[in-house]
Amino acid sequence: xxxxxxxxxxxxxxxxxxxxxxxxxxxxxxxxxxxxxxxxxxxxxxxxxxxxxxxxxxxxxxxxxxxxxxxxxxxxxxxxxxxxxxxxxxxxxxxxxxxxxxxxxxxxxxxxxxxxxxxxxxxxxxxxxxxxxxxxxxxxxxxxxxxxxxxxxxxxxxxxxxxxxxxxxxxxxxxxxxxxxxxxxxxxxxxxxxxxxxxxxxxxxxxxxxxxxxxxxxxxxxxxxxxxxxxxxxxxxxxxxxxxxxxxxxxxxxxxxxxxxxxxxxxxxxxxxxxxxxxxxxxxxxxxxxxxxxxxxxxxxxxxxxxxxxxxxxxxxxxxxxxxxxxxxxxxxxxxxxxxxxxxxxxxxxxxxxxxxxxxxxxxxxxxxxxxxxxxxxxxxxxxxxxxxxxxxxxxxxxxxxxxxxxxxxxxxxxxxxxxxxxxxxxxxxxxxxxxxxxxxxxxxxxxxxxxxxxxxxxxxxxxxxxxxxxxxxxxxxxxxxxxxxxxxxxxxxxxxxxxxxxxxxxxxxxxxxxxxxxxxxxxxxxxxxxxxxxxxxxxxxxxxxxxxxxxxxxxxxxxxxxxxxxxxxxxxxxxxxxxxxxxxxxxxxxxxxxxxxxxxxxxxxxxxxxxxxxxxxxxxxxxxxxxxxxxxxxxxxxxxxxxxxxxxxxxxxxxxxxxxxxxxxx
Amino acid sequence: xxxxxxxxxxxxxxxxxxxxxxxxxxxxxxxxxxxxxxxxxxxxxxxxxx
Numbered sequence: 189x190x191x192x193x194x195x196x197x198x199x200x201x202x203x204x205x206x207x208x209x210x211x212x213x214x215x216x217x218x219x220x221x222x223x224x225x226x227x228x229x230x231x232x233x234x235x236x237x238x239x240x241x242x243x244x245x246x247x248x249x250x251x252x253x254x255x256x257x258x259x260x261x262x263x264x265x266x267x268x269x270x271x272x273x274x275x276x277x278x279x280x281x282x283x284x285x286x287x288x289x290x291x292x293x294x295x296x297x298x299x300x301x302x303x304x305x306x307x308x309x310x311x312x313x314x315x316x317x318x319x320x321x322x323x324x325x326x327x328x329x330x331x332x333x334x335x336x337x338x339x340x341x342x343x344x345x346x347x348x349x350x351x352x353x354x355x356x357x358x359x360x361x362x363x364x365x366x367x368x369x370x371x372x373x374x375x376x377x378x379x380x381x382x383x384x385x386x387x388x389x390x391x392x393x394x395x396x397x398x399x400x401x402x403x404x405x406x407x408x409x410x411x412x413x414x415x416x417x418x419x420x421x422x423x424x425x426x427x428x429x430x431x432x433x434x435x436x437x438x439x440x441x442x443x444x445x446x447x448x449x450x451x452x453x454x455x456x457x458x459x460x461x462x463x464x465x466x467x468x469x470x471x472x473x474x475x476x477x478x479x480x481x482x483x484x485x486x487x488x489x490x491x492x493x494x495x496x497x498x499x500x501x502x503x504x505x506x507x508x509x510x511x512x513x514x515x516x517x518x519x520x521x522x523x524x525x526x527x528x529x530x531x532x533x534x535x536x537x538x539x540x541x542x543x544x545x546x547x548x549x550x551x552x553x554x555x556x557x558x559x560x561x562x563x564x565x566x567x568x569x570x571x572x573x574x575x576x577x578x579x580x581x582x583x584x585x586x587x588x589x590x591x592x593x594x595x596x597x598x599x600x601x602x603x604x605x606x607x608x609x610x611x612x613x614x615x616x617x618x619x620x621x622x623x624x625x626x627x628x629x630x631x632x633x634x635x636x637x638x639x640x641x642x643x644x645x646x647x648x649x650x651x652x653x654x655x656x657x658x659x660x661x662x663x664x665x666x667x668x669x670x671x672x673x674x675x676x677x678x679x680x681x682x683x684x685x686x687x688x689x690x691x692x693x694x695x696x697x698x699x700x701x702x703x704x705x706x707x708x709x710x711x712x713x714x715x716x717x718x719x720x721x722x723x724x725x726x727x728x729x730x731x732x733x734x735x736x737x738x739x740x741x742x743x744x745x746x747x748x749x750x751x752x753x754x755x756x757x758x759x760x761x762x763x764x765x766x767x768x769x770x771x772x773x774x775x776x777x778x779x780x781x782x783x784x785x786x787x788x789x790x791x792x793x794x795x796x797x798x799x800x801x802x803x804x805x806x807x808x809x810x811x812x813x814x815x816x817x818x819x820x821x822x823x824x825x826x827x828x829x830x831x832x833x834x835x836x837x838x839x840x841x842x843x844x845x846x847x848x849x850x851x852x853x854x855x
Numbered sequence: 856x857x858x859x860x861x862x863x864x865x866x867x868x869x870x871x872x873x874x875x876x877x878x879x880x881x882x883x884x885x886x887x888x889x890x891x892x893x894x895x896x897x898x899x900x901x902x903x904x905x
Contacts, residue, residue: 472865477865655869
């Protein structure tokens with residue numbers, strides 16, 4: 189049996205889906221989080237039959253006439269795949285809007301169960317909904333649910349009712365005869381009739397406390413946090429606090445225990461190996477596998493604290509306000525207001541962020557957003573940020589915060605460039621977003637989300653990062669004749685010979701050594717690899733000081749071993765953050781852009797931006813701190829000028845094309 | 856003898872890591888180690904609707 193979960197965006201479908209199936213699909217307190225359908229078996233606590241019940245979570249849709257691709261997914265599924273029952277999740281706080289879609293679902297001859305979700309919020313607003321009357325008028329069961337509060341709150345009832353209805357006929361309270369969808373006037377007239385029907389139902393079943401035009405508490409808060417001038421500084425302050433808590437205070441304290449275990453495990457393994465084992469094998473197991481993976485896993489508590497705090501921010505409704513704050517800037521850049529949503533999602537992982545661009549209808553805006561989303565630092569980049577903030581900047585929270593703002597600045601620049609290259613510099617967009625109500629964030633949901641990400645992080649560390657570190661260790665141990673390189677002569681190793689040509693290119697950026705080049709290269713497989721590879725090539729077991737409960741600070745040996753100045757370290761960090769993301773994210777870019785020219789153009793832009801930003805950071809920073817320019821300034825300047833000239837050429841070409849087009853229309 | 860045992864342990868770790876990657880890929884995960892892994896659709900289903 190198949191139950192389709194359909195409803196308006198942000199009505200709570202995914203929360204309900206997670207509650208019914210025990211899955212941990214990403215939920216967010218705003219519209220547009222789900223862009224593809226997800227399936228899961230309903231838990232046995234709800235399913236008392238022997239047969240499997242599959243719940244299908246569909247992207248939100250406002251109507252059966254889709255405006256965007258994710259709405260089309262919902263429409264196509266309920267129309268073509270004929271689920272046994274449709275579970276229509278209705279946002280009880282916005283009944284009139286939600287029932288428009290409900291009446292369309294009722295026309296499909298598939299049994300419908302209405303889950304009147306967020307009924308707790310309705311009660312708080314002193315609004316009464318007569319569910320029995322609503323059920324009678326719609327001709328289908330209506331069950332009050334609170335998806336966020338667990339199965340005792342109507343979810344058990346929902347499944348048993350769906351089971352009863354399966355295979356039965358569905359009454360149709362309102363039917364629009366076939367409307368020619370190509371005739372806008374006919375469609376509009378049909379929609380007006382449907383709205384009138386919905387209005388008549390709502391008037392009969394809903395009694396709400398009439399509010400005068402005085403401001404609610406929510407309005408007051410929004411006037412401050414989404415304020416034209418205050419919004420951005422408040423966002424900066426919040427992000428600084430998040431980094432401060434996760435990387436300076438709570439994170440390292442939690443990391444202490446984990447790093448202690450990793451160290452203990454390393455010591456036990458070292459003791460067991462003894463002196464009889466070949467140094468090559470011993471180094472591969474201890475430094476390559478245990479040390480390399482351990483160095484990355486050591487950052488897990490810091491990342492978990494950060495994800496936990498970000499999940500709380502998202503759940504309380506603040507991140508939706510960030511979208512509004514950023515829209516003020518983005519709409520002048522030719523980006524869609526919807527572009528902000530993928531970028532905020534991209535702070536967790538670039539891949540779902542890139543996939544979320546599907547909600548953008550305009551092709552150019554969608555491709556531009558897919559190209560620029562990876563500039564937002566994702567979860568995989570956090571260990572790299574944490575490492576460099578700890579080692580070179582005494583755990584300063586401003587490092588992480590500024591990387592987010594640097595990402596936003598690059599996105600702004602990138603959008604300005606792309607809009608000129610495509611000859612659409614006058615393009616303007618409008619962003620209409622339903623702001624979710626503020627609510628007290630659920631600690632349980634944040635914990636579940638954090639644990640899900642932590643599990644994924646550990647799996648990645650135990651698979652991809654482990655294999656990469658093992659390969660790096662082998663490449664570092666042997667030369668091309670497959671002889672073990674002599675101690676202190678690692679420069680003759682396979683790894684050094686492969687990475688050295690890249691290191692030459694990186695000299696103007698302040699880190700032209702093969703070890704750092706090798707780490708940056710492995711970062712393209714997974715960004716956490718940068719930390720793992722640095723641990724392997726420099727022979728560092730972990731980066732967290734368990735005695736001082738802090739990340740190893742600038743005075744420690746690690747900074748000296750790497751031989752980087754603080755400015756060069758910042759440049760290296762930026763290079764790793766702002767060059768192309770991991771290969772998997774590039775694959776997602778390819779899928780969403782559906783155009784090789786855009787894909788390769790995007791990758792070239794990302795490489796160019798990463799290089800130029802790192803070059804400017806190093807050279808300007810070195811000039812300020814030492815009074816002289818850094819190494820390779822001429823060479824770097826030539827590369828930068830070539831990149832800038834290329835951009836200017838394409839921008840000129842784009843604008844010329846646009847002018848020609850305009851002349852053609854006006855002629 | 857010690858070298859053989861250590862080699863076997865290393866091989867086992869590497870094989871297990873590869874096996875996990877293969878099994879995740881077979882389950883339909885687009886990328887290992889992503890919290891959304893296996894839940895997000897593949898590139899094919901990501902095609903835009905007309």
